[in-house]
Amino acid sequence: METEKIRVMWFVPPLLALVASQDPQAIAVHADRNRSSDEQFDALVAGGVDAVVTSMDNVIGWNRRAGPRDFRVVAQIERTTPLTVVARPPLRNVQDLRGANLLVDAPDNGFVIALRAMLCDAGVASDAVRLTPAGGVKERFDALMAGQGDATLLGPPFDSMAQAAGLACIASVQDMYADFPGQGVVVRQGAANAKVAAWLRALERARQRVSESAELARQAVLAAGFPGGVAEAMIAQNPGSLRPTTEGVALLIAHRRSLGLVGADNDYWTIVDDSMVEQSMGGQK
Structure with a gap:
């Protein structure tokens, strides 16, 4: 032992x-x-x-x-790592994130890079969104539920918890990047x-x-x-x-x-x- x-x-x-x-x-x-x-x-x-x-x-x-x-x-x-973009109504797709306040862990490293790549691939310019540091997955979930941002990346179990509370799962990192x-x-x-x-x-x-x-x-x-x-x-x-x-x-x-x-x-x-x-x-x- x-x-x-x-x-x-x-x-x-x-x-x-x-x-x-x-x-x-x-x-x-x-x-x-x-x-x-x-x-x-x-x-x-x-x-x-x-x-x-x-x-x-x-x-x-x-x-x-x-x-x-x-x-x-x-x-x-x-x-x-299953990651879902979860957004508050009325946002329904990645293009809708233009002008949104996105809650992130850090703006320049970590899972946010995949989110920024998703935005780029959807034609949303980097300066068209605001990235607000809000901490880890639980902290981002809590901040999103409190209305402190418009959307964030969440993984299990927080993605399903947010969906059950009426928020929308609008995109999946895995759907866009199979090798993530x-x-x-x-x-x-x-x-x-x-x-x-x-x-x-x-x-x-x-x-x-x-x-x-x-x-x-x-x-x-x-x-x-x-x-x-x-x-x-x-x-x-x-x-x-x-x-x-x-x-x-x-x-x-x-x-x-x-x-x-x-x-x-x-x-x-x-x-x-x-x-x-x-x-x-x-x-x-």
Whole structure:
């Protein structure tokens, strides 16, 4: 049994972490729910956490900030992150967002890049919308429900909660970008240590268990207090591998290139370090 404890931050507990927590061989996890990606960045820089679960695009943005610039994605823990543009009436499509106040986590990194790409592809100029930082997914949901913005990106369970409250789901990132990747485990290269490697081994065992038993995974999600519908959505995104997909990373870079943003000169290996995933898989390809 692993005796050390890894410190992590995430917006919502991911499926593989919930399943891994039931594994008596898994390293103990001290997890905090963060309110924004900036909070994750600050914690990693200060050494307050060993890893964060976040949008893989954040690595591109964080490595352009003043600071250590040694962030890497070491694993991808879901096939894709389901993201829906949810809007208040009377907005009904992406074109209607022209002139809207959009609630985001950060304006220049993370899932907002996919939203900005959607707007660009729909012919909505970047200066035709207002991007208002409002925090992580729960914080954006709360702000949208309070009428502090016109639309935002939400994932399960907040997208269905907003729809049940009368808001409209007007577009899906996955419908527009089939290769959009799931969240990654992000570390600083200098801090990519034995605790992170041990956690990735536990997540790989969890990934295999989910593949073998959807019911086991469902019970882990229900035990964490999530409804059955969220469990099914999470299970559907169980990845075929913890290795970040080349197609997904390429899409993130392509979005930045199409928007004229910094980071378009990145490639897979300036964003990803898959060495610990290789170890967790026993070198399997």
